[in-house]
Every structure is written in structure tokens, then in C-alpha cells.
Amino acid sequence: MKITLDPGHGRLSNRGVDPTYYEGTRMFLLAGFLKEELEKYEDVTVNVTRKTLDDDPSLEKRGRMARDLGSELFISLHSNAAGSEKACGVSLYRSVKLEGSEKLAHLLADGAVSVINEKTGVTYKRGVKTRTYDENGKTYDYYGVIRNSVGGSVKYSYIIEHGFHTNERECAFLQSDENLKSLAKKHAETIAEYFSLKKRKEEGEYTEYTVRTGDTLSEIAKRYGTDYRSLAKYNGIQDPDRIYTGQIVKIPSEQSDGKMIRKGDTVRLKDSAKTYYPGGKSFKSWVREYDFIVGKTVDSKGREVFKGGEKCVLLGEKINRKTKKTAPSINTWCSIENLDKIN
């Protein structure tokens, strides 16, 4: 998905109670952190309306950029100001034109409040609002950035006021880079959760496997779709015949991804699967091809059967070949290699 972030104002705009605070500078920094956090997720591209700290495009240009770039989400980042130093809290303005944008608005506001209030002790949710004006019998969004962003691809258009820079505590909060990073992280997590975004795999990621009694390196490798030589090399194991119970074996992510089947996983029988155990009959004649659950099954005494070894058990429906009727459950052993993990 495409996202446009708009750090409000220009470099030296809007001083805070702390005279070294400038809204336009701090929000530029926040946008940078947020872009970085958001781009940790798959298929996310983030455009920032100000390319440099000194950029200060018009409100119209900022909003239009979101539309022109095909963004789905537009967020203008701000801190608030008031005559009274007591005023504090988080406000979020959303477009009156975009129905369905209210839920995410609340989630983002709540997230910001939780992060800021943890440090300030005073920050609260002032509200999620729309602000409009009427002209010639028509209603328009009051804020230029929001008004100009709406149309085309944009489905969510927000201004978030991250506390007041005229409030001592909130201004102090926004002056810390670490705090802005926490805020960025929270916003990114909220957005990721809302849109079900997946984290990108980072290079060098691996899964840890703990060796159990009776395991051999080649068995472990087989289970993850690799071979013992590369696993030994990856782990710096000199003698592949010597591994011990409790040893941690690192499985590179390209191997572990989707390969390891554990209790509770949802699996599907591979098309290539031809055998079942015991016997040698075709699986397909016995078990319907849809989602099966691994490991939940029990023997006649109610004990769990799955042990995480070479074999695993499928639960599904059994089709009686004579009567063509289905039985409510079946537990059948098959090799774990015959299964694909699908969750």
C-alpha cells in the first residue's frame, strides 16, 4: 500500500514553550522515523511531502501529492498550540468525506495517547473530530491538507496533533528523538495491524531448533527442506554426527519459513503425496483435501499422539469407500514431508 506522510509547516515554524522547539522541525523528524518503521512491512511505500527540512510546500500541494501518488492513507503530522500552557492532549481530525475512516482514526489517537502519556502523565484523548465549513450549500473539510487530499485513491486522511508544544511536559516529550521513535513505532504498529501488513524478512534471520533425544542433523535438515551439510556449515558444527540433546540449531529463515510443522498448525496434504502409513494406499481416497489439524488427535485412551517426529497425524473426515459416507474424524499417520504448512 502507498502512504503519504506530511510533516506540518516549515523548518522554523511554530516555536514551543521550550524556545528551541520548532513544530516544523520536530514533525519532519517524526515523519522520517515513521517512514522507516512503516517500510519494515511488506509492500509499503511511503512518500513524504517535504523532501528536505527546508521544504515547505503549500497545503494544497501537500494534499494533492497523496492523491497524485495513489496513496491510500494520508497523515499530516503536527503538534498543537494554545494560549494557555495548561492545554494538552491528542486530537485527530479526519475528512468528513471519507466514511469508514473513523476506526483507524481512533486507533491512531489512542496509540499516540498511550505513548505520550506514559512520559508526561497529563496527555489524554481530546477526540477524533471532523471540521467543516459550508459554501453554496455544500460542505467542505476545513483544513486545506485534508480537503486537497480527498479524492481518487485516498481513503484515510488525517491530521494528528501529537500534544501541545505550548504545554511544558508535552513539548519536552516531543523534544526527545527517542520519544519520537517510540511514537513512530506505535503508529506503524497500529497501521500494520489495521491493514494486516506483514513484516519484511530481515537478512540473516533464523529460527532456533532445540535438539531432542534421538535427533540427527540430517533428520532435522530434512524436516526443514535442507541438507545436513549446509546446516552444519551455517551452525559451525564440525562433526555432523555429533549433536546433543538441548543443543540449539539455527535454521536460516529461507529454510524455516513455512516448512516446520508444529502441533496446532494447519496443514494440507501435498499433491505429490502418494502414501500413507501403514499401508501404501492413496491418501486421497481416505481423507478429504482440505484443512487438517496436526497433533490435536488422541488415541483410544485420549492421549495426544503427535510427537513432532517424522510422522504426524491428520484429523479430517474419513470417507467410507463402500457407503461414500463420511465419518467425523480420522487419525492417520503420514510422513511430515507429505504435508504443506498453510498458516
Ligand SMILES: [Zn+2]
Ligand atoms: Zn501544526
